Amino acid sequence: MSEIRKAAVIGAGVMGAGIAAHIANAGVEVLLLDIVPEGATNRSAIAEKAVERLLKAEPAAFMSKRSAKLVKAGNIEDDLPALAECDWIVEAVVERLDVKQALYRKIDAVRKPGTAVSSNTSTIPLAALTEGLSDGFRRDFLITHFFNPPRYMRLLEIVSGPETDPATVARVSAFADVKLGKTVVTCKDTPGFIANRLGTYWMQLAVGEAFALGLTVEEADSVMGRPFGIPKTGVFGLLDLVGLDLMPHVQGSLERALPKDDPFQKTVRDIPLIRTMIETGLIGRKGKGGFYRLN
Numbered sequence: 001m002s003e004i005r006k007a008a009v010i011g012a013g014v015m016g017a018g019i020a021a022h023i024a025n026a027g028v029e030v031l032l033l034d035i036v037p038e039g040a041t042n043r044s045a046i047a048e049k050a051v052e053r054l055l056k057a058e059p060a061a062f063m064s065k066r067s068a069k070l071v072k073a074g075n076i077e078d079d080l081p082a083l084a085e086c087d088w089i090v091e092a093v094v095e096r097l098d099v100k101q102a103l104y105r106k107i108d109a110v111r112k113p114g115t116a117v118s119s120n121t122s123t124i125p126l127a128a129l130t131e132g133l134s135d136g137f138r139r140d141f142l143i144t145h146f147f148n149p150p151r152y153m154r155l156l157e158i159v160s161g162p163e164t165d166p167a168t169v170a171r172v173s174a175f176a177d178v179k180l181g182k183t184v185v186t187c188k189d190t191p192g193f194i195a196n197r198l199g200t201y202w203m204q205l206a207v208g209e210a211f212a213l214g215l216t217v218e219e220a221d222s223v224m225g226r227p228f229g230i231p232k233t234g235v236f237g238l239l240d241l242v243g244l245d246l247m248p249h250v251q252g253s254l255e256r257a258l259p260k261d262d263p264f265q266k267t268v269r270d271i272p273l274i275r276t277m278i279e280t281g282l283i284g285r286k287g288k289g290g291f292y293r294l295n
C-alpha cells in the first residue's frame, strides 16, 4: 500500500486551511492552493493570507513551527502541474457542485493515476460529484468530511462509492486514523451523510425556536453548549465558527436532495435574520463577527 508523502488541499478557506495545517502536523508536506484573485499582483495572495491566519489561529492550528513550514501556499493556475507529485488531493472549495466538478476535471488531467482525491463537501452526494468524470477518477475518489476546527474535531466522515477502489479508502482511512488522529466513521452516500443530515436539522430548529422564545444568544448557548454535550461554543457560537454563509448552501443542498415529503422540508425554514446577517457580512469568525462580536 503506497504511503501519503505529499498532499494538496485546494480551497484555502476556513476548512481547507485547517485541513492543510493538520496534514502538516502529521509531518507531511502540503500544497495549499486557492484561486488567483482578480487584478491582484500576488497570484497566491489568498493561500498566503490563509497561512498567516493559521499561524495566529486560536486554538493553535499548528502543532509546531516545523509543521508550519510544511505548508506551501500557491494558486490553482500556476501550481496545477505540481498536483502530479501528490499522493492525496483534498478539495475544500465552496459548496457548489458546478465549481467542484470543474475543478475535478482540471485535477484529473494532471494527477498521477492512483492519487486519492477527496472532497470535504458537507452535503453533496458522491454520486453527483463524480457524474461524468473518468473511470480512473471515480476509482480514486471519496469524500473525507472534516469538522471545524480540523486539528481538534476528532470525527471524520468517509463516504465511498460503488466504484471507489477499497485500497484507496483503506489508505486514506489509515492515514486519517494513525497520522491525523481521527475517528473515522464510514457513511452511506445519503444527502448530508450523518452529521449534517442530523446536525443541520437540529441547528436550524434550535436557532428558529430560540428567536421565537425571545431567548438571547447567550441564554440559548448556556444550555445548548456543554450541558447538552455540544462543544462549549453552543449553537450560535458553532454557527459563528462554521460560517453563517455555509448554512444556505447546506440547507439548499439538502432541500434539493431529499424527497418532498421528508420532515426536513416541512420543519426547517429560512431564518430571515440569518439572511440579513449574511448580506451585511456578519458571517461569523471569518467575517466581521456573527452572533458574537469579534474582539
Ligand code: NAD
Pocket (backbone or CB within 6 Å): 010, 011, 012, 013, 014, 015, 016, 033, 034, 035, 046, 076, 092, 093, 094, 095, 096, 099, 103, 120, 121, 122, 123, 145, 146, 147, 148, 241, 242, 243, 246, 286
Ligand atoms: P470558505 O468559503 O471558507 O472557503 C472556500 C475557499 O475555496 C475560498 O477561499 C475560495 O476562494 C476557494 N475556491 C473557490 N473556488 C475555487 C476553485 N475553483 N479553486 C480553488 N479554490 C477555490 O469555505 P469552507 O467553509 O472552508 O468550506 C469548504 C468546503 O468544506 C465546502 O464544501 C463546505 O461545505 C465544507 N465544510 C465546511 C465546514 C465548515 O465548518 N465551514 C465544515 C465541514 C465541511
